[in-house]
Amino acid sequence: MNGTLKVALIGNPNTGKSTLFNDLTGLNQKIGNFPGVTVDKKTGFSKVSPELTAEIIDLPGIYSLYAKSRDEQIAFEVLYDKKGSLKPDLVVVVVDASNLKRNMLLYTQVADLNIPVILALNMIDVADSNGLKINIDKLSKKLGVTVIPVNARDNKGVEKLKEAIAYSTKIATQNKTIEVEEIAPMLINEIADNFEVNSSYEALQLAHQHENLSSLSEEQSDLVETLEQKYSFHSSKAQAQETIARYNFINDLLFDCVKQDESAKGETFSNKLDKVLTHRVFGLIIFVVILFIVFQSIFTFAEYPMNFIEGLFLQLEQLLANILPAGVLTNLLIDGVIAGLSGVLVFVPQILILFLFIAILEDTGYMARVTFMMDKIMRKVGLNGKSVVPLISGVACAVPAIMSTRTIENWKDRVITILVTPLMSCSARLPVYTLLISLVVPSKRLFGVLSLQGLTLLAMYLLGFFAAIGAAWVMKKIVKSREKGYFIMELPIYRMPRWSHIGLQMFEKAKTFVFEAGKVIIAVSVILWVLSTYGPSEKMDAINAKYATPEMAKQFNPDQLQQHLKSERLEASYAGMLGRTIEPAIRPLGYDWKIGIALITSFAAREVFVGTMATIYSVEGDDSNIVSVREKLSAATNPQTGVKVFTFATAFSLMIFYAFAMQCMSTLAVVYRETKSWKWPVIMLVYMTGVAYLASLVVYQLLK
Amino acid sequence: MRHSKKIQLMNLSELEIGESGTITAFTDQHMSIKLMEMGCLPGEEVRLDQIAPLGDPIAITVSGYKLSLRKTEAATILLKSN
Structure with a gap:
């Protein structure tokens, strides 16, 4: 070279x-x-x-x-x-x-x-x-x-x-x-005398931009300021x-x-298309239809690859369990690293599909029209027309959604969009909702068609959406901004999408998600594995000894024995101790210490709730089998009072908690990356979890 | 002047769809810088193409391309109607 x-x-x-x-x-x-x-x-x-x-x-x-x-x-x-x-x-x-x-x-x-x-x-x-x-x-x-x-x-x-x-x-x-x-002749000359510039225009630019240039020292910037005043x-x-x-x-x-060429003038195709696509009535209908198609695709088409990925990891876990020697390292690899990796990769199909649509809508020029149509409503609540895309994406996963806020130039609008996007019901909440709804909402139909459980689920999604809008409205009053908000934006002409460009976009987003969120999720799942595997050694030894006795072997078959052992060990582990420590704080919400453990482990990703519940209530057989988890949970009672743990009030309180609480480390990590400051992730964690606590408290106390 | 000219002074937010006018001045200096960079200059012809379904923002054609802006921003652009 x-x-x-x-x-x-x-x-x-x-x-x-x-x-x-x-x-x-x-x-x-x-x-x-x-x-x-x-x-x-x-x-x-x-x-x-x-x-x-x-x-x-x-x-x-x-x-x-x-x-x-x-x-x-x-x-x-x-x-x-x-x-x-x-x-x-x-x-x-x-x-x-x-x-x-x-x-x-x-x-x-x-x-x-x-x-x-x-x-x-x-x-x-x-x-x-x-x-x-x-x-x-x-x-x-x-x-x-x-x-x-x-x-x-x-x-x-x-x-x-x-x-x-x-x-x-x-x-x-x-x-x-x-x-x-x-x-500005005199000013330009004097700046050129004092600074190394290779044109008069560079000198003039220094006069305009000196305050924002990181390559200028404070003294240099002050010098420019003095000169500006000198020459007014x-x-x-x-x-x-x-x-x-x-x-x-x-x-x-x-x-x-x-x-x-005058003959070629006249109304352009783009303008004709705009008349339909931004039409008062048709424009909005078309937008809603497109949204519907995007959602449907995310949830239906992604299901097959997601199941496939989950199945693949299950097989991998079994394979490794068979070929590797039993021991701590093998457990760490299987229950910590591989489980974490599976938790990351399972979201990739949804992210790919979501970004396929977003890239098409952006590349064709339609997204600019969505922004144009939605600006008025969004502005009322302190957002911006361009906040629509992140909010929609938030239904799949907040991580790529927050990455897509980059198109919002105005800093205040962007920060508010970032802060409220995680309130949208992401797909990791879905398994939690499904489990809890199936526990307490009867599977009846209203008027013979509308499923009560389905309606409850829809209500949870709407709750997330309105919470995001409400939170934005409040933050609009609080967040200070120096920049003035503009909406002076080009509406590019409509064009056919470039497939190679779209493919590249999808690849880039998926890659960023896997590496950015992946690091955090795997790290957290390893930490959680340690917390839930280890505990004070005398207690752990005592449990091991108890289950090693022949009486126990007589009482249970080997599978049951393992389940009970696992469950008791989890209770005695550090995670279990943490759960007991926070119990006084969460009891007013209707939760016991076992749910406390699940709240803690949910920090890796919300859907971990289901798996943790399965372990705590020592569900036999397949952990991911939602029916068996449900049966165990509905039978669970409080040993002291003999009252059922999962009452209507507790389950709803828990759903409300999951709807609002910031329980996702990857989201916090990506907010840090996007805002370059710990301030915003901390604010997000505090306000969301605070709102979640209060809302769950109210719900539980009212329904109890 | 009793013989008032037919030329009517107005601002951009008052145009009807399909109508056009010529930019004469700005009322907000800060905003005018951004608008001028985007091709909205005195002497330039603008045409109102669309109004968003909820009545705001609007889309105009100016300097050979389509620009959207909020009504409050459009109101800072003074026009004489063509």
Whole structure:
């Protein structure tokens, strides 16, 4: 390798920049983190000529170098990075050829930074079909840069672009677009004297952005501030003046280089489609139907692969139990690691299906319309039109749902969405609800058709939804925000989905889930395994000795003996002791210490509740057999009072607790990852569990 | 002036679907910066395409593409009707 060339891709959202990035790098890409922000840092390598490999970095989609959010800030940060490792040798500005006017604003800004630039005109096919004739040579001559028409969707022009990258010069060739110095001549000069800048425009950008730049020291930033006051620099006014000047330049440029074929004008297909899809009545009906299809698919299609995965792990466990020598390590492997792994992988089918739909809806442009239609309701409760997607995804699993909040630019809206999404009934709650409902709700039908149990389950889902909405409304009043909320958003034209792109998205999400949530779930299940296997040794020894006696062997068959042993050991274990410790706190909710153990083990994942109950009540045979667990539980009585443990009141109190409580370590971990702070996961844990406690208390005391 | 011109001054949130106007000025400087970056510039023609089912936000065509914005944001854009 004769050294690498660093190339940054920059462009507006919806310009196909990411597709072009995939075309250039193939699967040879890496997703990392930019320090301090939540945008993924996507980098990859591309062999642009036999001798030269270029390192491509995909910057977040932005409309202008003036950042509107922390995440957008990173783009200028990378371009300004004086000493850092990120500073690109070459910038490829990707523009949507069918929407040149607005797209060229960013080009003119980047060009004036005096970094070598190539202009990639993407979506040239859409421009063609809209009757836009772009004179590439003239455009290139006027700008003084290489202009390459590409069609990233069909991989067209990508080779030409690679060639242009390979033959790019180290020296910026572009013409200046506007007279930057006119905006603030003295200030620009003095900043240029004091800082290392390679253009007047970079000096002006420093004046605007110095407060947010991590590469500037506090003294440097203060110096800029002093200079601004000296020359009475007004940031908003200067920005307005600059933007108008840039658009004047663009209008002149496009007047010379682009011809609109009048015959091709007229109403576009996209606009006609919008008339139906955002129609007052049909728009909402279509949205509800699509939602229904998504839910149905998540629950019906995912069931088969989920059963398959569970079955596979059960077989694996049995196989390992047979071939490995019995002992602590084998138990740790089977009951800790493998059980944890199974708990992670079992959700993968749902996540794949969910993201298949989300990626299709996003890629076609429909998701932007959902946002458009839902913004008003969502805003009333302190959310944003863009919160709809995470809330829907939350029904499958909060982890990917929280990852999908990244599209919300406004920080406050995003934090609130993150905080309320776990209240949506995720699929891990389903087995808990199913078990408890089957315990106390009679399997009768209302009016002969509506199943009472089904209605109760539906009510639990609605409860989760309304809790999320209510919590958002309360938080809207509490969470402070510095950023002003916008809803100025592009509605991209409708396009056919790109299947390879969708496949890649699904793969990425599933991978992130398995690795991010997986680490936590496996770690927690190992810890829980230790807690529920070990206890004070004298007690444990006593139990072992008790069950080793011949009387016991006479009384029970070997299977029963094992079950009773397991159950008594769990009672004596550290987890059992914890359960007893928290019993005073949970008794007002109607729970005994055995349920306490299940609450603790549920921290790995909620559905662990069922398995734990099975162990505590020493269910014979298959742990995952819900019928046998149910029979045991309904027969369970409190040894002191002789009253049934699972009364109507206790079961409902427990369901309410599971509906509200934050019992999912993976969710907390992903919230930490997305907000870069422990503050939000802690708030989430406290408020959700607090609400759960109070609500369960009220429910139990009323129903008792 | 007694002979008032036919040109009517209004803001963007007052357009009817299918109507268009030309941007003349902004009433909120902070908002105007974002709007101008998005192609809503003085002298530019805008057309109202859709109103969301619940009456807000709205979608307009401007600078050759479709933009959605809330009514409160649209109200900061002054127009003369075409």
